[in-house]
Amino acid sequence: MNDAPMIEMRGVSKSFGTLRVLDGIDLTVDRSEVVCLIGPSGSGKSTLLRCINFLESYDTGEVRVEGRLVGYVEGNGRRRMPDRALREIRRGIGMVFQHFNLWPHMTALGNVAEPLIRVRGLAAAEAGLRARAMLGRVGLADKEGEYPARLSGGQQQRVAIARSLAMEPRLMLFDEPTSALDPELVGEVLQVMRDLATEGMTMMVVTHEMGFAANVADRIAFLDRGRIIAYGPPRHVLHESTEPRLRQFLQTYHERNNF
Amino acid sequence: MDFALYLRYGPALASGFAVTLLCWFGGAALGLALGFVVALLQRLSFAPLRWLTRTYIEVVRGTPFLVQLFVLYDGGPSFGLRLDATSSGILALGIYGSAYFAEIFRAGFNAVPPGQVEAAASLGMAPFTILRRIRLPVMLVAIVPALTNMLIILSKETVVLSIITVPELMYQMQTMAAETFAAFETILAMAILYWIMVELVARAGRVVERRVTAFMTGAA
Numbered sequence A: 001m002n003d004a005p006m007i008e009m010r011g012v013s014k015s016f017g018t019l020r021v022l023d024g025i026d027l028t029v030d031r032s033e034v035v036c037l038i039g040p041s042g043s044g045k046s047t048l049l050r051c052i053n054f055l056e057s058y059d060t061g062e063v064r065v066e067g068r069l070v071g072y073v074e075g076n077g078r079r080r081m082p083d084r085a086l087r088e089i090r091r092g093i094g095m096v097f098q099h100f101n102l103w104p105h106m107t108a109l110g111n112v113a114e115p116l117i118r119v120r121g122l123a124a125a126e127a128g129l130r131a132r133a134m135l136g137r138v139g140l141a142d143k144e145g146e147y148p149a150r151l152s153g154g155q156q157q158r159v160a161i162a163r164s165l166a167m168e169p170r171l172m173l174f175d176e177p178t179s180a181l182d183p184e185l186v187g188e189v190l191q192v193m194r195d196l197a198t199e200g201m202t203m204m205v206v207t208h209e210m211g212f213a214a215n216v217a218d219r220i221a222f223l224d225r226g227r228i229i230a231y232g233p234p235r236h237v238l239h240e241s242t243e244p245r246l247r248q249f250l251q252t253y254h255e256r257n258n259f
Numbered sequence B: 001m002d003f004a005l006y007l008r009y010g011p012a013l014a015s016g017f018a019v020t021l022l023c024w025f026g027g028a029a030l031g032l033a034l035g036f037v038v039a040l041l042q043r044l045s046f047a048p049l050r051w052l053t054r055t056y057i058e059v060v061r062g063t064p065f066l067v068q069l070f071v072l073y074d075g076g077p078s079f080g081l082r083l084d085a086t087s088s089g090i091l092a093l094g095i096y097g098s099a100y101f102a103e104i105f106r107a108g109f110n111a112v113p114p115g116q117v118e119a120a121a122s123l124g125m126a127p128f129t130i131l132r133r134i135r136l137p138v139m140l141v142a143i144v145p146a147l148t149n150m151l152i153i154l155s156k157e158t159v160v161l162s163i164i165t166v167p168e169l170m171y172q173m174q175t176m177a178a179e180t181f182a183a184f185e186t187i188l189a190m191a192i193l194y195w196i197m198v199e200l201v202a203r204a205g206r207v208v209e210r211r212v213t214a215f216m217t218g219a220a
């Protein structure tokens, strides 16, 4: 079980009605690897990520996390796994969303402590201590009493990251974590993610930050119309691949970023 | 104007006011509880239950409160429900309110941003925990104004209970008017007392709304 890759996707497909959003995805992510997922809007990046913790169900194929089949009962066709078992898997997977999704009626500290109390079953005092430590780790020790509405986007996203990290996940999923941020706030969030990668966290990151992908990712996957059509080390995907759709995608990037 | 009248009928009016409050609080509590259950049932994926609750809401909202009251009080015994006037009144108010409260709760549930629920689910929170810790608080903030509004409407519907002889404020007023022929004094007292009651609810609602939303808009 512990030899199994962190994530293993085999022939994963998913349709919304007649629209085939994921079309035979094969992808393996090893422990401590950082994989960035890039691709045009609507290519299925979010859907792929959300299949990994089964926020989205998939139609065919298999998603395994640490060897464990996600969402369905092993060897039993398409029978859904019991909710309890799914929650067990989700506890080990942190997810960070584009729009932070903090709970507005709880302080920064409350947001981080809540899952520790309700899911991990910690006593409030201990959860508070651990939550405080996590906020310190993302540089927000002085903001623990603030409600989300009083925090900047960058601060909110760091609270969201702390909320996930407090649960001690073995895998972190990021869905465009900086896309909703003002440009001057992007750096502080990327820095936290970079530190996390250095510490050996396994991460799958949907992003439009090519600099981050180039410098931090071990592998980059380029997704187009539900298929991974380029995959490999950043240098390979960003500079050497001759895949026309990838070249075209990168071209629009260069044009936008070079004014 | 005969102010001495108010002194003479003071005790009757006070007891009427107490009964009005009792019916209102009782009906509101019942309506809120019932409405919440109906709203929860509507969220289940079991189609017959959804259909049943939908019909319940449509029927209750589609018929006058007075008719519902008569069905319960006069028609009740024919299906084994024998209640005194006040209990019938409270039950009727509760049923009447529940249909509207259910709709308010339904709108509230829909107003909870799905992302906040997904965040909770992705952390491994159980559905009931998500309901209690995330959905409910977030939704309550959104519906405080609508709830206040419906509570005010219910407080005014209590006057209808006088028709089935519930000894509430309206009933006592009518007795006073009938015994003294002091129509103007009666109407004046009535307007003032009900207005005070409604104004108190409205104010309480605004205070709750302010306190509850303050921190979420960053004004705390």
Ligand SMILES: Nc1ncnc2c1ncn2[C@@H]1O[C@H](COP(=O)(O)OP(=O)(O)OP(=O)(O)O)[C@@H](O)[C@H]1O
Residues within 6 Å of the ligand: A016, A019, A021, A039, A040, A041, A042, A043, A044, A045, A046, A047, A048
């Ligand atoms: N719940 C849904 N119901 C129907 N269609 C959906 C749903 N979610 C996503 N889609 C569609 O599936 C396709 C892929 O969506 P997805 O969100 O995975 O793309 P994406 O690569 O993340 O795009 P973006 O860069 O804009 O976030 C899109 O065409 C989208 O409209």
Ligand SMILES: [Mg+2]
Residues within 6 Å of the ligand: A045, A046, A047, A175
């Ligand atoms: Mg997306």
